[in-house]
Amino acid sequence: xxxxxxxPPEDGPGGGLLGEVEAAEAxxxxxxxxxxxxxxxxxxxxxxxxxxxxxxxxxxEPRDWMPEAYRKTLIRQIAQHAHSEIIGMQPEGNWISxxxxxxxxxxxxxxxxxxxxxxxxxxxAAETLGVSRDELVELLLNGRQKYSSIFNYPTLTWADVGAxxxxxxxxxxxxQVPLCRCSYGPYARAMIRVCKEExxxxxxxxxxxxxxxxxxxxxKAMAQDAVDRWWYPSLAMFGPPDGDSxxxxxxxxxxxxxxxxxxxxQRFVDMCVQQAEILGLTLPDPDLRWNEQRQSYDYTQxxxxxxxxxxxxxGPCNRQRMEHRRxxxxxxxxxxxxxxxxxxxxxxxxxxxx
Amino acid sequence: MSERSARTDQLGGKDHSPLWEVxxxxxxxxxxxxxxxxxxxxxxxxxxxxxxxxxxxxEGVSIWVVPASAITASSPDEKDAFFDPAADKxxxxxxxxxxxxGVAHL
Numbered sequence: 408x409x410x411x412x413x414x415p416p417e418d419g420p421g422g423g424l425l426g427e428v429e430a431a432e433a434x435x436x437x438x439x440x441x442x443x444x445x446x447x448x449x450x451x452x453x454x455x456x457x458x459x460x461x462x463x464x465x466x467x468e469p470r471d472w473m474p475e476a477y478r479k480t481l482i483r484q485i486a487q488h489a490h491s492e493i494i495g496m497q498p499e500g501n502w503i504s505x506x507x508x509x510x511x512x513x514x515x516x517x518x519x520x521x522x523x524x525x526x527x528x529x530x531x532a533a534e535t536l537g538v539s540r541d542e543l544v545e546l547l548l549n550g551r552q553k554y555s556s557i558f559n560y561p562t563l564t565w566a567d568v569g570a571x572x573x574x575x576x577x578x579x580x581x582x583q584v585p586l587c588r589c590s591y592g593p594y595a596r597a598m599i600r601v602c603k604e605e606x607x608x609x610x611x612x613x614x615x616x617x618x619x620x621x622x623x624x625x626x627k628a629m630a631q632d633a634v635d636r637w638w639y640p641s642l643a644m645f646g647p648p649d650g651d652s653x654x655x656x657x658x659x660x661x662x663x664x665x666x667x668x669x670x671x672x673q674r675f676v677d678m679c680v681q682q683a684e685i686l687g688l689t690l691p692d693p694d695l696r697w698n699e700q701r702q703s704y705d706y707t708q709x710x711x712x713x714x715x716x717x718x719x720x721x722g723p724c725n726r727q728r729m730e731h732r733r734x735x736x737x738x739x740x741x742x743x744x745x746x747x748x749x750x751x752x753x754x755x756x757x758x759x760x761x
Numbered sequence: 762m763s764e765r766s767a768r769t770d771q772l773g774g775k776d777h778s779p780l781w782e783v784x785x786x787x788x789x790x791x792x793x794x795x796x797x798x799x800x801x802x803x804x805x806x807x808x809x810x811x812x813x814x815x816x817x818x819x820e821g822v823s824i825w826v827v828p829a830s831a832i833t834a835s836s837p838d839e840k841d842a843f844f845d846p847a848a849d850k851x852x853x854x855x856x857x858x859x860x861x862x863g864v865a866h867l
Contacts, residue, residue, distance in 0.1 A: 470834070520813070520817070524813075524814050524817070527799060527814055528797060528814075531797050531798045531799065534780070534798070540800060541777075597797075604818075743777060743778065743802075744777075746777075746778070746802040746806065747777045747778065747802050749802070749803070750802040750803035753803060754803075
């Protein structure tokens with residue numbers, strides 16, 4: 408599909424998750440319009456000034472003063488988010504050469520290209536906090552920073568590409584939409600951009616599953632098998648339960664995080680049940696049922712011991728993913744050097760000519 | 762009056778692949794807006810990467826890339842002192858001047 412061949416998005420403001428993203432974007436502009444004038448007054452305490460900006464739902468910008476712990480926690484979170492986008496290209500990239508039609512293949516390529524872009528937006532946002540991308544990549548390659556546990560699961564069939572779009576990107580959006588209102592401006596702006604593109608990923612995944620689920624019995628079985636395998640790892644993406652989450656309380660106070668892990672997980676389950684019904688697929692949880700009192704679904708928690716094992720490096724694909732990334736980095740070294748040498752040569756030529 | 766931003770000095774220098782700031786003009790007639798930054802060894806690659814990264818969905822018709830080290834920014838601490846004079850010179854605004862009754866097209 409080229410140029411203007413597609414219809415404008417149907418969701419106006421207020422329509423589902425995309426509506427929430429648009430509302431966050433409007434709030435961002437509004438906050439900028441009523442920003443406090445000037446920096447802290449001469450005698451004003453920097454910490455009080457910082458707290459005032461956060462309380463007023465305004466954005467902290469790169470050159471504002473911020474507590475060292477706020478800077479550190481943001482660097483960790485944004486960098487690990489960026490790493491996840493980059494490592495996340497692997498499980499889906501696994502199916503590019505085997506996509507079942509040219510259309511599916513072109514879409515998958517566009518999606519993986521988006522993931523690379525998301526990684527770059529996020530590295531750029533992290534760099535505004537005073538670290539370089541090279542340092543962060545180094546931390547990933549040394550295993551000192553993590554990426555999302557979900558990308559340590561293998562993609563065994565074409566239907567997994569659909570399940571990743573629907574469940575994994577769906578969980579990512581539920582997690583990221585509130586981050587569009589995060590107190591740190593560059594992160595909030597990156598999340599707005601990411602969420603809009605992520606919505607395309609979620610819908611294309613859903614469409615893959617919908618097509619399979621309404622195809623031959625074999626295709627339907629393949630779709631069901633993929634949902635069976637990706638459901639619990641997707642639930643685990645929201646992190647440990649609230650009681651065990653180390654960074655949560657402080658991140659909520661600083662308005663980096665807006666909802667707890669368990670709140671977001673519940674929101675995701677409630678969305679998925681109805682979407683699964685339309686697919687005609689079942690979620691692999693015998694205890695999933697509507698709770699009239701809570702106006703939400705009761706569900707079985709994912710296996711948090713497994714989550715911990717995967718985070719610690721012992722999931723099904725951890726070694727393979729890191730090995731692949733390291734190899735690409737090492738084997739690409741000569742190309743980076745060639746580009747730098749060429750740039751240096753062009754620079755000196757220009758200087759001579761000038 | 763101003764200072765080189767810390768990140769510019771840190772990240773722009775001897776790096777293999779320095780930081781570039783990207784500005785995109787959305788349509789004819791609008792101005793270029795800052796959309797983000799990226800790393801690239803030289804201006805041409807910065808431009809190509811910016812095309813792929815920031816204009817995948819018809820976001821723009823023109824791109825500028827600028828080495829981050831070439832940008833000098835005002836400092837947030839001096840916002841008031843630096844930007845205030847405009848506010849107290851009210852005569853710079855056309856609304857300062859009363860228009861006598863009956864004058865048309867002024």
